[in-house]
Amino acid sequence: MDGSFGLLAPTVSPPGRGAKISLVGLEKRFDGVGAVRGISLEIASGEFLTLLGPSGSGKTTTLMMIAGFETPTEGDIAIDGRSVIGTPPHRRNIGMVFQNYALFPHLTVAENIAFPLKQRGINRSERARLVDATLAMVQLPGYGARYPRQLSGGQQQRVALARAMVFQPRLLLMDEPLGALDKQLRESLQLEMRRLHAELGITFVYVTHDQEEALVMSDRIAVVHEGLIAQCGAPEELYNQPANRFVASFIGESNFLTGVVRGTAGGVVAVDCGGALLCAATEGTPSVGSAVTLSTRPERMRFADGTAPGQRENRLRAVVTEVIFAGERCRYLLRTASGETIVLKEASGATQRRRSPGETAELAWSVTDTVMV
Numbered sequence: 001m002d003g004s005f006g007l008l009a010p011t012v013s014p015p016g017r018g019a020k021i022s023l024v025g026l027e028k029r030f031d032g033v034g035a036v037r038g039i040s041l042e043i044a045s046g047e048f049l050t051l052l053g054p055s056g057s058g059k060t061t062t063l064m065m066i067a068g069f070e071t072p073t074e075g076d077i078a079i080d081g082r083s084v085i086g087t088p089p090h091r092r093n094i095g096m097v098f099q100n101y102a103l104f105p106h107l108t109v110a111e112n113i114a115f116p117l118k119q120r121g122i123n124r125s126e127r128a129r130l131v132d133a134t135l136a137m138v139q140l141p142g143y144g145a146r147y148p149r150q151l152s153g154g155q156q157q158r159v160a161l162a163r164a165m166v167f168q169p170r171l172l173l174m175d176e177p178l179g180a181l182d183k184q185l186r187e188s189l190q191l192e193m194r195r196l197h198a199e200l201g202i203t204f205v206y207v208t209h210d211q212e213e214a215l216v217m218s219d220r221i222a223v224v225h226e227g228l229i230a231q232c233g234a235p236e237e238l239y240n241q242p243a244n245r246f247v248a249s250f251i252g253e254s255n256f257l258t259g260v261v262r263g264t265a266g267g268v269v270a271v272d273c274g275g276a277l278l279c280a281a282t283e284g285t286p287s288v289g290s291a292v293t294l295s296t297r298p299e300r301m302r303f304a305d306g307t308a309p310g311q312r313e314n315r316l317r318a319v320v321t322e323v324i325f326a327g328e329r330c331r332y333l334l335r336t337a338s339g340e341t342i343v344l345k346e347a348s349g350a351t352q353r354r355r356s357p358g359e360t361a362e363l364a365w366s367v368t369d370t371v372m373v
């Protein structure tokens with residue numbers, strides 16, 4: 001039951017079925033130290049929004065405040081236009097899934113899932129109907145009589161999901177729910193959660209430090225850094241147009257080249273990077289002589305192999321220092337004349353010429369794949 005799940009439904013859910021969330025100037029201090037330092041964010045009805053950031057960034061604290069397990073020091077949280085500050089967690093009608101599953105070991109799967117229904121006074125026959133329907137939804141029909149100890153980690157996490165969804169909340173909060181699972185199972189459950197989100201149409205707010213997980217699952221990602229939102233946008237937007245160096249380095253892998261602006265024209269900035277003149281697309285107009293940093297993704301670079309420079313293409317010579325075979329890709333580490341390290345990722349292939357350490361190579365990549373951060 002932990003394998004792949006076939007074709008996915010569209011990732012954008014039908015509008016109106018999920019709760020709308022507004023965070024306004026949200027702050028949380030512990031002993032005077034700011035864990036969350038002023039987060040404002042609008043989460044649309046039916047959206048899958050991920051709070052992504054390193055440990056200690058404030059993402060889980062933000063989620064706990066939405067859930068009602070932490071009280072904001074400053075700011076407001078509104079669900080469907082009504083402030084929930086002071087409303088206890090059990091009155092917010094929110095589903096919650098944790099990394100450690102939090103299942104009752106002495107209760108069966110069916111009893112675990114039925115627990116929130118029983119707390120809400122739902123009668124026995126209706127509880128049984130809803131439990132069966134929810135087990136089918138998470139692809140565990142017939143598992144109701146088992147105990148958590150008789151299930152795999154992936155199956156236990158499905159039960160935790162079922163329990164959070166059985167009472168049909170309009171908002172589901174998830175705190176690193178796949179963190180304890182192995183890579184293959186984690187990837188299959190990512191796709192399962194996308195399917196459930198599309199099917200249910202409710203609002204998902206998901207916390208993770210795993211950048212790939214965030215890119216795969218989310219409608220939008222809010223990158224959280226030191227208690228603030230560094231950037232919020234669609235996965236492709238954050239990957240291709242990071243707002244700053246932190247976002248560029250945290251989402252995916254990036255090369256950074258520092259230099260001095262030599263000129264700007266037609267939405268392109270020319271930068272002297274250790275003697276190499278490189279260009280980047282820019283919406284701003286940085287002043288000539290100012291220090292800037294250019295960023296390019298390793299997979300956007302290629303070995304020029306003596307070909308003539310293309311239009312709007314950057315070129316840079318570097319020496320191969322290390323070659324790492326990683327299955328579908330080969331990862332090269334190179335050093336520029338100014339001493340900066342460059343990473344280039346090239347698809348593996350039987351006809352692909354493998355470079356060797358000590359070899360000098362010319363690298364090429366598009367100006368449009370170069371971002372000033």
